[in-house]
Structure formats: structure tokens, C-alpha cells
Amino acid sequence: MTTEIKVDHVSLRLGDQNALSDLSFQLKGDKIYGLLGRNGAGKTSLLSLLASFREPTEGTVLINGERPFENQRVMNNVNFIYAKNQNDESETVKGMLEFAERYRPEWDAEYASKLVKRFKLPMDQKVKALSKGKQSALDVVIGLASRTPVTIFDEAYLGMDAPARSVFYEELIKDYAEHPRCIILSTHLISEVASLLEEVVIIDQGKLLVHEPVDILMAHGLSITGPAETVNRLTSDLRVLKQQQLGRTKSVMIYGQLESLRLSELERSGLELGPIGLQELFIYLTEHEGDGE
Amino acid sequence: MCEPMNDGRPIFVQIAEHIENEILGGSLEELAQVPSTNQFAAFYKINPATAAKGVNVLVNEGILFKKRGIGMFVAEHAREKLIEKRKKTFFQDYVAAMLREAEKLHIEKETLIQMIEDGQK
Numbered sequence: 001m002t003t004e005i006k007v008d009h010v011s012l013r014l015g016d017q018n019a020l021s022d023l024s025f026q027l028k029g030d031k032i033y034g035l036l037g038r039n040g041a042g043k044t045s046l047l048s049l050l051a052s053f054r055e056p057t058e059g060t061v062l063i064n065g066e067r068p069f070e071n072q073r074v075m076n077n078v079n080f081i082y083a084k085n086q087n088d089e090s091e092t093v094k095g096m097l098e099f100a101e102r103y104r105p106e107w108d109a110e111y112a113s114k115l116v117k118r119f120k121l122p123m124d125q126k127v128k129a130l131s132k133g134k135q136s137a138l139d140v141v142i143g144l145a146s147r148t149p150v151t152i153f154d155e156a157y158l159g160m161d162a163p164a165r166s167v168f169y170e171e172l173i174k175d176y177a178e179h180p181r182c183i184i185l186s187t188h189l190i191s192e193v194a195s196l197l198e199e200v201v202i203i204d205q206g207k208l209l210v211h212e213p214v215d216i217l218m219a220h221g222l223s224i225t226g227p228a229e230t231v232n233r234l235t236s237d238l239r240v241l242k243q244q245q246l247g248r249t250k251s252v253m254i255y256g257q258l259e260s261l262r263l264s265e266l267e268r269s270g271l272e273l274g275p276i277g278l279q280e281l282f283i284y285l286t287e288h289e290g291d292g293e
Numbered sequence: 294m295c296e297p298m299n300d301g302r303p304i305f306v307q308i309a310e311h312i313e314n315e316i317l318g319g320s321l322e323e324l325a326q327v328p329s330t331n332q333f334a335a336f337y338k339i340n341p342a343t344a345a346k347g348v349n350v351l352v353n354e355g356i357l358f359k360k361r362g363i364g365m366f367v368a369e370h371a372r373e374k375l376i377e378k379r380k381k382t383f384f385q386d387y388v389a390a391m392l393r394e395a396e397k398l399h400i401e402k403e404t405l406i407q408m409i410e411d412g413q414k
Contacts, residue, residue, distance in 0.1 A: 032340055169338050177331035177341045195304055195339040215303055215343070275302060 002030045003064060003149055003182035005050065010059035012045050012206075019045040020206045022059070027199070030149075030180040032172075034197040034214070036190060038286050042206040043186045044082070047154050050184075051080035063150065079104070079148035083158040086135050089127035093138055096127060097145075104146040111175070112145035118167055132159030140168050147179050154186045165189070169196060190279035200278070204286050214278065221276035222258065225251040230269055241284035253284055304339050308347025316356070316371055317379070323372060327357060327365040354378075 005027040012020040020042045027033055037043045048054045049061050052068040052075045061068060068074040091099070093116070101107045116123065119137040127135060136159050143151055157165050173196060176183060187193055200217055202210040210217060221241075224231055228250035235252055242253040253276055258266075266273060276284075315321040328336070333344035348365060351357040356371045368374075395405055 031342070170335070173338055173340070174331075174335045177334050195337070195343070198340045198342045214340075215305065215346070218303065 002028075002180075004028050004062075005150070005182070006060075006062040007046070007049075008060045008062070010046075010049065010056045010061060012042075012049065012054065013057045014045065018206055020049075020056070020203075023203065023206070023208050024059075025201060025208055025211045027182065027184075027201075030182050031198040032176060032183045032185065032196055034190075034193060034200045035184055035186040035203070036200060036282055037186075037203040041203050041286075043203060044154055045206075046203065047080060047082075047152050047184070047186060050150070051075075051078050051152060053080070076103075076105070077148060078150040078152070079143060079146050080152045080154065081139050081143035081156045082152075082154040083136060083139075083156065086127050086130075092124055092126055093121050093130070094123045096138060096142065100142045100146055104148060106147035106149075108145050108147060112141060115141040115144060115171060118171070119164060133161055133164060136160045137164055137168075144171055144175055147175075147181065150182045150184070152184045152186070155188070157187070157189070165192065169193065172196065190282055191277060194278040197278075202282065202285060209285060217281065218275065218278060220255050220257055221253065221281045222255075223251060223253050223274045223276050224266060224271050225249065225274070226269070226271035230271060234266055234269060234271065241281075242287075253280070255281070255285070304337075304343050305347035305350065308333060308337070308339075308344055309350040312348070312351055313356070313375055313379075316367055317375055321367050323367050323369055325367050326363075327367060329364060 007023055007025050010020055010023045011018065023042075023046065035043055035047070045054075049056055050063065050068060052071065055069040063074050063078065066074050068078065089096075097109075097112055097116070101109060101112075119134070119141060121130075121134060121138055121141065127138065130138065136157055139156055140153070140160075143153055143156065157168060160168065169192070172183070185193055185197070194214070197214045200210065200212060200214050201208070212220075224235060226249065228245060228248055231250040231252055235254060238252075238254045238258075239256050240252050241255050244251045263273070312321065312327060316323075321327060327348070330341050330344040330348055333339070333348070334341040337344070348357060352359060352365075354374070355368055356374060357365050358368050359365055391405075
């Protein structure tokens with residue numbers, strides 16, 4: 001059975017703050033989802049609801065039709081991997097893996113030991129003695145080898161260096177291709193993971209901003225560059241996310257679906273059209289007044 | 294293993310183009326088996342659905358065909374079809390850009406033709 005996650009009018013109050021407000025979306029199918037948002041947007045709050053750590057103040061979260069909070073059946077099917085402080089963890093790497101093996105029915109011990117070698121983890125060392133990067137790598141190994149139907153990686157790479165992250169992405173794609181499951185990546189390293197994603201959910205200030213397949217989202221972004229006067233005349237009715245001017249050349253980033261007729265008109269007028277990367281698009285979409293400039 | 298394709302265009306378009314180039318260059322022969330979408334995904338570190346989308350573009354154009362349960366293969370006459378297709382966009386993709394640049398640099402038509410002739414020698 002493929003996974004279905006339904007978030008329906010969910011609000012979460014933490015103290016006197018609205019961490020999430022009236023959030024609704026559905027994730028259908030075993031895909032790799034990207035959950036993106038600025039610091040404090042509510043990403044971890046949202047994920048903690050999926051992982052049964054909290055209950056929404058209002059609204060419902062359903063994973064395959066069931067509420068996750070204090071629900072053992074759902075909790076067994078969700079694995080929440082996040083950067084936690086493990087500096088007091090006196091268990092060894094080996095012990096942590098054995099623990100995961102006991103609680104995760106889909107655990108693949110052979111795959112786990114292959115990953116341990118790839119990440120060069122010392123089996124007999126205590127977790128607290130590992131560097132932050134190695135601790136994160138151990139989390140990633142457990143997250144991958146558990147093959148849990150819903151696997152959430154929340155900034156799981158913290159402290160991992162670029163080569164280790166690259167191994168993580170490579171193993172994630174390979175293992176997902178062989179064992180499709182619902183994977184949610186919450187990350188700030190957007191340009192690193194952009195090509196891994198199938199769908200993107202962007203939340204901003206506790207609200208849903210975008211939920212689209214990544215190729216549709218990307219197709220909505222377009223940069224238009226040319227003589228300022230021409231750019232102004234031809235883009236006045238479009239949603240401009242960002243504009244920059246250098247001398248008489250102006251560049252605008254627009255967001256929205258353009259008809260092909262409109263596109264060829266822009267091209268014929270000698271304007272330069274180009275794509276906007278996911279990370280850039282994310283920056284412009286979540287930019288608020290007073291953020292700079 | 295390879296860095297993800299990243300020239301800004303949609304990745305599935307780049308995957309399709311990569312396969313086209315392999316066929317045009319002869320490293321993928323007609324009736325040869327094409328790597329699976331999972332292999333493409335692992336190689337380029339891209340989502341398998343994206344790889345599948347790129348492959349399906351070529352299936353729809355009759356460049357590749359699926360054998361159920363076995364895999365994906367290069368169709369007969371795929372190379373010819375691709376040559377025809379690329380010829381159609383050759384002017385727009387290459388000649389038009391060259392003419393624009395030549396105009397900026399005030400390169401005369403005769404000089405341009407001379408350059409092409411010299412380049413072909």
C-alpha cells in the first residue's frame with residue numbers, strides 16, 4: 001500500500017505563538033517530498049505532528065487514514081530522523097544499530113553494514129565520542145536501513161561534510177528506487193537536494209505557500225532580461241518576485257504560468273528568457289518586506 | 294556516479310537530450326537496451342520519476358520502445374528520426390545565435406561564409 005498523508009486545517013499553538021495556522025495539504029504516494037521553509041516557518045512543528053510527538057491544537061493529521069498521536073500502529077510506520085544532541089549517548093554505534101533492528105520490521109542489516117562502511121563509522125565507539133558529522137551519518141544510516149514506510153529527514157545532515165552528504169543523496173536515491181517509500185526531506189540546502197525531489201511543499205509563517213510537483217513549480221518561474229523599457233512594457237501585468245537593474249538593462253523574476261503565445265512574444269521582442277533555480281525561487285517566494293535591500 | 298545535470302533547463306529534458314546524443318553519437322545503437330530509469334536516477338542523483346519522464350518523452354516520439362518486463366530499447370530508424378528532428382531546430386539553435394553575434398561584431402556575410410568553409414576543411 002502506498003502512503004497517504006492528509007493534513008486538514010491544522011493549527012498548532014506553542015505557548016502564545018501560532019506555530020502552524022490552518023494548514024491543509026495532502027501527500028499522495030511513495031514519493032520524495034521536499035519540505036521547505038525559512039527558519040521558524042514551522043517545518044519541525046509540522047513534522048513533529050506527523051511523527052506523533054505532538055497533537056494539533058486544531059484540525060486533523062491522518063496517515064493512511066489514522067491519527068498518529070499516541071497511535072502505536074502509525075508510529076511504527078513513521079521514522080523521524082532529526083539532528084538531536086547525542087553528546088550524552090553512551091551506547092555504541094553497534095548498539096544503536098541493534099536497537100533499530102529490534103524496532104524496525106523492515107530493517108535490512110546487510111544494507112546497514114554496507115552504509116556503515118561507506119560512512120566509515122567505528123562500530124565499537126560510543127556515540128557521544130563521535131564527531132557531529134559522524135553522529136549525523138549514524139542517524140542517516142538508521143533512517144535508510146530502517147526502510148520505514150514514512151521516513152522523515154529533518155536537517156539530518158547537520159555537521160556532515162560535502163562528500164558525506166553526497167554519499168547520503170546517492171544512497172537515498174538508489175535505495176528509494178529499489179524500495180519506494182514516502183520520504184520527506186526538510187532542508188535548507190535546497191540546491192543540493194532539488195534534483196532528488198518529486199514534490200515540494202513550502203510553508204511560510206506557519207501557512208502553506210506552495211504545494212506542487214517540482215517540475216511544475218520550476219516551470220512557473222522565469223527570469224526576463226533586456227532593455228528596461230521593453231521589460232517594463234511587457235511584464236507590467238505579471239507577478240514580479242524580484243527586479244534588478246544594471247544601467248539600462250533590467251532583469252525581473254516572474255512567477256506564474258505563461259501561455260506559449262506570450263512566451264514567443266517576449267522572445268521576439270529580443271528579451272532573454274531563462275529558468276530560475278529552485279533555491280532562488282524559494283528565496284523570492286518567501287521574501288518578506290524588511291528582509292533587506 | 295555523476296553530478297546532477299544542472300544547466301537550468303528541466304532535468305527530464307536534459308535526460309532525454311543525453312539519450313538522444315548517445316544515439317546520435319553511436320554509443321547507443323539501434324535495438325540496444327537503454328539503462329533503466331533507476332540506473333539513470335542513481336547515476337545522475339535525480340528522482341526516478343524525473344528520469345522516467347525524460348525517457349517517456351523519447352518513447353512518445355518513437356525513439357525508444359518498451360518491452361514489457363524487460364526494459365527500454367532504441368527503436369529502429371531512431372537515429373534517422375533524430376537527425377531529422379535536430380535539423381529542424383538547427384537554424385534556431387545554432388545559426389540564428391551565430392548571426393546575432395556576427396551582427397554585433399559587424400562580421401560581414403562573406404567573412405562568415407569564409408569561416409565556415411575554413412572550419413569544414
